[in-house]
Amino acid sequence: MTGMIDGHRVRDPHGLHANTEDQLRQAESEVRRRVGDQYDEEAVQGAVREAYDEIADRARIESFLPILAARSAEQKLEEA
Numbered sequence: 001m002t003g004m005i006d007g008h009r010v011r012d013p014h015g016l017h018a019n020t021e022d023q024l025r026q027a028e029s030e031v032r033r034r035v036g037d038q039y040d041e042e043a044v045q046g047a048v049r050e051a052y053d054e055i056a057d058r059a060r061i062e063s064f065l066p067i068l069a070a071r072s073a074e075q076k077l078e079e080a
Contacts, residue, residue, distance in 0.1 A: 023065075024048060024052060024069070026066065027048050028041075028045050028070075031047070031048055031073050031077070038077070044077070048069050048073040049069075050073070051068075051069040051070075051073040051076065052065060052066070052069035054072070055072065
């Protein structure tokens with residue numbers, strides 16, 4: 001849902017975290033797009049979920065967790 005503040009279109013912050021699973025699936029898709037066929041789907045999914053859990057435990061603001069989890073998962077996969 002979007003609204004307007006001072007003439008700018010903004011998203012309703014209540015909807016940002018409405019569906020973490022959808023956000024994690026998008027993060028997994030992004031990682032798969034970046035790494036190509038180097039890793040199977042289960043490895044990518046596991047890396048994203050693990051990274052998300054690690055980051056979420058100490059996060060104060062949750063808005064960027066899926067993005068950060070995708071980046072962290074990609075790094076871990078490349079380091080393995």
